[in-house]
Amino acid sequence: MNPTESDWHQIDKRKQQLLAEIWEQLSPEERDILEATLKIEAEHRHLLRPHGLKKSIQDVIKGTIR
Amino acid sequence: MRDRIRPPKDLEIVLDELKELRLFQTKQKGMMFAAAMGYTINSKKDQHERPERYGEGIRLEYFQSPEDDGYINALAVAAHGTLEILADDRTDDRFDLFERYANTGLIELKRRLDSSRHVDRLEVILDILDDLGGDSQGDDSNDARVRRLAGLV
Amino acid sequence: MILRELRITNFRQITGTYTIRFAPPGDHSVTLILGENGSGKTTFLNACLWCLYGRKDFENPGEIISHKAVEATPVGQEVKSNVRLILESGGQTYTIERSAGLCKLQDGRLDDADTEKLNVDVTDEKGVTRSINDRDPHQEIGLLLPEELAGFFFFRGEDLEELVAQAGSDKLKGAVETFVDLLVLDRSIAHLVDVERNLERDLKEVSSGDAKRLTEEVEELQSDMDSLSAKIAEERQQEKKILQLVEEVEDRLAEIEEVRPLVEKRRELDQKLGYLVERIKEKRGELADRISADGYLHLRSDVLSVGVKLASEARKSGEIPAKIKPQFVDDLLGIGVCICGKSIDEEARRSLAEWRNTSALGALETAITHLGGEIAHLQRRKDMFRDDFDQRRIEISELESALEITEAERSRVEGELRGRDFRQESARDLQAAKNRHDSELHEVRLRISRAEDKLAQQEETLEQRRTERDRCAKDQEKESRISRQIQAATNVRKGLQKLRTGWVALVQENLDHELQLKWDEIAQLPRRVQFDSDFRLSIKELGGDNQWRPSASSSANKRALALAFVTSLIKLADQAQGSRDGKRFLFAGGQYPLVMDAPFATMDSFKRTVPVGLRRTVPQIVLVTNYDQWQGEVEDALGIAVGSAYVLTLHTPKETGETINFRGIPVEYVAAEPDTVFDWSELKEIMP
Numbered sequence: 009m010n011p012t013e014s015d016w017h018q019i020d021k022r023k024q025q026l027l028a029e030i031w032e033q034l035s036p037e038e039r040d041i042l043e044a045t046l047k048i049e050a051e052h053r054h055l056l057r058p059h060g061l062k063k064s065i066q067d068v069i070k071g072t073i074r
Numbered sequence: 075m076r077d078r079i080r081p082p083k084d085l086e087i088v089l090d091e092l093k094e095l096r097l098f099q100t101k102q103k104g105m106m107f108a109a110a111m112g113y114t115i116n117s118k119k120d121q122h123e124r125p126e127r128y129g130e131g132i133r134l135e136y137f138q139s140p141e142d143d144g145y146i147n148a149l150a151v152a153a154h155g156t157l158e159i160l161a162d163d164r165t166d167d168r169f170d171l172f173e174r175y176a177n178t179g180l181i182e183l184k185r186r187l188d189s190s191r192h193v194d195r196l197e198v199i200l201d202i203l204d205d206l207g208g209d210s211q212g213d214d215s216n217d218a219r220v221r222r223l224a225g226l227v
Numbered sequence: 228m229i230l231r232e233l234r235i236t237n238f239r240q241i242t243g244t245y246t247i248r249f250a251p252p253g254d255h256s257v258t259l260i261l262g263e264n265g266s267g268k269t270t271f272l273n274a275c276l277w278c279l280y281g282r283k284d285f286e287n288p289g290e291i292i293s294h295k296a297v298e299a300t301p302v303g304q305e306v307k308s309n310v311r312l313i314l315e316s317g318g319q320t321y322t323i324e325r326s327a328g329l330c331k332l333q334d335g336r337l338d339d340a341d342t343e344k345l346n347v348d349v350t351d352e353k354g355v356t357r358s359i360n361d362r363d364p365h366q367e368i369g370l371l372l373p374e375e376l377a378g379f380f381f382f383r384g385e386d387l388e389e390l391v392a393q394a395g396s397d398k399l400k401g402a403v404e405t406f407v408d409l410l411v412l413d414r415s416i417a418h419l420v421d422v423e424r425n426l427e428r429d430l431k432e433v434s435s436g437d438a439k440r441l442t443e444e445v446e447e448l449q450s451d452m453d454s455l456s457a458k459i460a461e462e463r464q465q466e467k468k469i470l471q472l473v474e475e476v477e478d479r480l481a482e483i484e485e486v487r488p489l490v491e492k493r494r495e496l497d498q499k500l501g502y503l504v505e506r507i508k509e510k511r512g513e514l515a516d517r518i519s520a521d522g523y524l525h526l527r528s529d530v531l532s533v534g535v536k537l538a539s540e541a542r543k544s545g546e547i548p549a550k551i552k553p554q555f556v557d558d559l560l561g562i563g564v565c566i567c568g569k570s571i572d573e574e575a576r577r578s579l580a581e582w583r584n585t586s587a588l589g590a591l592e593t594a595i596t597h598l599g600g601e602i603a604h605l606q607r608r609k610d611m612f613r614d615d616f617d618q619r620r621i622e623i624s625e626l627e628s629a630l631e632i633t634e635a636e637r638s639r640v641e642g643e644l645r646g647r648d649f650r651q652e653s654a655r656d657l658q659a660a661k662n663r664h665d666s667e668l669h670e671v672r673l674r675i676s677r678a679e680d681k682l683a684q685q686e687e688t689l690e691q692r693r694t695e696r697d698r699c700a701k702d703q704e705k706e707s708r709i710s711r712q713i714q715a716a717t718n719v720r721k722g723l724q725k726l727r728t729g730w731v732a733l734v735q736e737n738l739d740h741e742l743q744l745k746w747d748e749i750a751q752l753p754r755r756v757q758f759d760s761d762f763r764l765s766i767k768e769l770g771g772d773n774q775w776r777p778s779a780s781s782s783a784n785k786r787a788l789a790l791a792f793v794t795s796l797i798k799l800a801d802q803a804q805g806s807r808d809g810k811r812f813l814f815a816g817g818q819y820p821l822v823m824d825a826p827f828a829t830m831d832s833f834k835r836t837v838p839v840g841l842r843r844t845v846p847q848i849v850l851v852t853n854y855d856q857w858q859g860e861v862e863d864a865l866g867i868a869v870g871s872a873y874v875l876t877l878h879t880p881k882e883t884g885e886t887i888n889f890r891g892i893p894v895e896y897v898a899a900e901p902d903t904v905f906d907w908s909e910l911k912e913i914m915p
Contacts, residue, residue, distance in 0.1 A: 015737050015741065015798075015799065015802055016799060016802035016803045017802070018737075019733045019734060019737055022733050023726075023729070023730050023733060026725075026726055026729045026730065026733075027726055030722040030723075030725055030726055031722075033718075033722070034718060034719065034722060035715070035718075037715055038715050038718050038719050038722075041715055041716070041719050042719045042722060042723070045415045045418070045419065045719065045723075046411060046415055049411045049414045049415045049418070050411050053410050053411055053414075054366070056363075058414065061414070061418055062418045062421050062422060062425075065415075065418050065419065065422050066422045066425060066426070069422060069426075069712050069715060069716055070712060072715070073708065073711050073712045073715050074708065094684060096512070096515060097515050097518070097519065098518075098519045099516065099519045099520075100519075103519045103520070103523075106523040107518075107522055107523040107526075109523070110523035110524070110526040110528065110530070111523075111526055113526075113528050113530060114526040114527050114528045117528065117529075140520070141601075141604065143601075144598065144600075144601025144602065144604065144605055145523070145524075145530065145601075145605060147534075147594075147598050147601065148530050148531055148533075148534045148598065148601065148602055148605065149530050151533055151534040151537065151598065152528070152529055152530045152532075152533035152534065155533070155537075156537065157534070157537050157538065157541060157591060157594075157595055157598075158591065160591050160594040160595060160598060161590070161591060161594070162594075196511055196514070196515055199515075199518060199522070200620075202526075203518070203522060203525055203526070203616075206526050206527055207525045207526055207527060208525070208527050
């Protein structure tokens, strides 16, 4: 099946649009925080019990908003 | 020159109740309705009292963002019967007038809400709109009334 | 995920070692396993789930190893149970093997050591095999098929019905969320909530005065809100339990012939009432919002007309626009010299001042013009409000009338049910139970509604306190910084929550749409099926009055609906794989088989169409069923697609033997074994 025609592809596109709308409403610093948070969580998703992620995210926020 | 409009302290509870019940989304919107009510009940400006005490003021920007601030000026012009009330140095007078009409409106709102505790609150507001609403021009008012009646049968 | 082979050794009732080679996708993609009731058909399903997940959802979960195999093992020796599943996914072959071996003790029991072992090997396209036991094999299996989704592809017929019941909505929601893979989002949100709390605590430590007080209030509010949210969640669980009970009672009542039409009518009316109540609430909310925005303009007055009239008069009289701006005259009077250069004497000064006094409006020209624009705008809002207001009130009136009529009809039906002299006592008891549950449900819903309103108010108060606190903190650098950090964390968290809700809704809406298509394909009956935003499955049919009303809650309907849902999920999983290639840790998606134990048992009219529909949409079907259910319509639909077939021969002391006929060949179905102590089964291939 051609992925560009599939329902899943449509869902993915709309999800992206949703994120774009949310992004629009955030300030530049908040965008940085959102990006960093998702990156941190994605990098450690394989861990069953992730330790230290909270602190990492908090450090990002403290570093971004001075 | 003032930059806030102050509700009457003793009647602030009415604005709070209307907001909690989600009948008016903000206290500013409650004040608009109250002031318009006050004017509809009695347009003569000298017959409206100032509150004894004032509550925390609502900044003018809260009237500007929903574009309601024009009404404050229009109300002042209608009450005074002259455009000179629009002068920059008469801002305090315009605000003062708005507050006095709102005071009257809140007194009436409180009376109606208190006297019909068993009635759904939205119905109380709808009754006010039915009793005091419509245009002062005859035709429009009749049209609106006919439309309402048509919905009931 | 395509199944290749299953090898079972001494698992539960199945004694010995047997290998099933599954029919691959294609024209002959059905693997048939025939077995009499009690021969271990469900054991076959349980073997797959035990192998994959170590799951033991059966009676006596401690007894995995075949009793007959234990009996045949000498004391002191180990007896083993083993299930090995070979499957393909993403171009790789997975060999998943789980075993349990226990030593037989003197008294014939087995020791109780935990000896279960799992081994997973992966062979790539080049034929290179590696073991993945150094990593977490459970996680590897989860990538192939998360355990939360397994029940949609490996199931008994009666499990299907649970998906359509009230309690099924949690499972369906869980399935969608697992499908979407919300791990990163959910962790981000949870961690951000914790970060917000930490920062609040930091703020409390550095702040003083009003800011400190407000921070403490915020903390207290958050704690109250947490408790309230937990309470709401508990009440929602309670609501679900009661709804489940109501559904069970209604199902039982519906079985009672004499009351079925009334019970169905009442159910239909309940649904209609629920819908009307929601709509009225929604409409009233919208009306209140309109009144809040522009209702004040509707009140009778000349506020908008006076200003317009005065401005018009001023224009007519020439006061505006001012030919000479009063400010210009003021400037001249200030300088004392006219533009022509002549000095302004006393007389000229008096004339100018007089003119100046009568032309005050010139100085207000800008304000007057501005007011004109504002009034025009307000007038437009007023006109729109008037039309909108009337229309909305008409709509609410109509809905309220419909509600009244529906309530009256429901009362009448209820009265008939209550007042009925039931011949069967059970019907009376059931009705009484239903009345009790309805009452409890009403109470719970009232509590939930009050708690949710309170939570909403607390949320608003929280925002207000934070805003006030931020204002106080503005002047204190440290406090201000932490406040801004909290705000940023909150905004990001809310954005992610919105993304989560929106994304799950996208998948739910897609499945809802696909469900109707799949239903039309596999059931071929004119029904409206739905997978709603509460993750509930429902099915409606067109009544004599041309209105859609809920279909009878029969086993057949439920199974058919659940199968339509499962095939929708299969389609989406197949599409998802294309976009997930290369992403290491997401649920891989792809093709999925259906492994079904007696799915068509109660499907009556659907027996002809559903199997055909499934064949068209599911790449690989494994059907475990008894011979009676196979013969007839199911065999007509699927017989031609059988690629491999087996029989589970039951050995039992309890019955006489039985032979069945499979494609002209006699096959031993039940073997009478008077000397055996236990029932046991063996698997035989009856068609390569």
